[in-house]
Amino acid sequence: MKSFHSIPKHIAIIMDGNGRWAKTHGLPRVQGHRAGAESVREAIDACKELGVPYLTLYAFSSENWSRPEAEVSALMSLLEKFLKTKLDDLMKQNVRLQAIGQIERLPASTRKILADVMELTANNDSITLVLALSYGSREEITAAARKIAKGVQDGTWHPDEITTELFASQLDTAHIPDPDLLIRTSGEMRVSNFLLWQISYAEMVIVDKCWPDFRQGDLFAAVAEYQKRHRRFGSV
Numbered sequence: 181m182k183s184f185h186s187i188p189k190h191i192a193i194i195m196d197g198n199g200r201w202a203k204t205h206g207l208p209r210v211q212g213h214r215a216g217a218e219s220v221r222e223a224i225d226a227c228k229e230l231g232v233p234y235l236t237l238y239a240f241s242s243e244n245w246s247r248p249e250a251e252v253s254a255l256m257s258l259l260e261k262f263l264k265t266k267l268d269d270l271m272k273q274n275v276r277l278q279a280i281g282q283i284e285r286l287p288a289s290t291r292k293i294l295a296d297v298m299e300l301t302a303n304n305d306s307i308t309l310v311l312a313l314s315y316g317s318r319e320e321i322t323a324a325a326r327k328i329a330k331g332v333q334d335g336t337w338h339p340d341e342i343t344t345e346l347f348a349s350q351l352d353t354a355h356i357p358d359p360d361l362l363i364r365t366s367g368e369m370r371v372s373n374f375l376l377w378q379i380s381y382a383e384m385v386i387v388d389k390c391w392p393d394f395r396q397g398d399l400f401a402a403v404a405e406y407q408k409r410h411r412r413f414g415s416v
């Protein structure tokens with residue numbers, strides 16, 4: 181059981197509502213994603229201030245590949261631009277970058293800059309920012325099952341050795357603690373194929389604002405809500 185005012189060790193965020201935000205402002209969808217990139221910075225700053233060691237952001241899902249090609253390539257360019265322009269900041273803020281998902285499906289230029297930034301920030305230790313890119317939880321779980329089946333076939337494991345710990349060790353998140361708090365913006369109450377295994381015990385907080393309007397204060401409020409829920413559990 182977590183203590184009273186415990187700070188979550190890991191916050192995962194489904195950054196939703198960029199398109200709707202753009203529509204409300206009479207702008208093309210890509211401007212919503214651009215504005216959303218600013219909110220990413222706010223979320224990192226807020227986690228740093230609270231001392232949250234892991235932050236995972238759902239930046240591009242397996243399903244997002246089916247969006248119009250122009251939107252997909254705009255999102256990839258935005259990600260590359262974010263990684264290039266924020267590298268100094270990430271270093272200054274001592275942020276370590278990691279990625280989960282089918283990274284091999286990303287364009288070569290995106291993979292290159294991602295690998296460079298992950299390598300350059302590998303020894304930073306104030307917070308780990310995990311970007312979920314081309315990520316789908318069912319795909320991740322299926323790949324883990326495939327790896328384990330092969331391991332059984334080649335004699336690495338006996339079927340009786342397949343425990344939840346062994347299974348978790350074959351997921352992309354093997355070295356990352358499970359999220360304590362899952363935040364989704366834009367008022368939607370869905371999990372959308374995000375970290376299905378890992379959020380088994382996470383508290384969920386739904387924020388009504390669209391992601392581009394998300395600010396540090398919204399993250400602080402979500403953590404306060406998380407702490408209140410634990411306080412209630414503690415009193416029962």
Ligand code: FPP
Nearest residue numbers: 195196197198199200213216217239259262
């Ligand atoms: C969901 O909004 C958001 C995405 C599919 C992409 C998230 C990307 C960013 C916030 C920008 C860049 C990220 C980084 C890490 C630099 P939506 O398009 O599904 O919105 P809608 O549901 O209103 O259409």
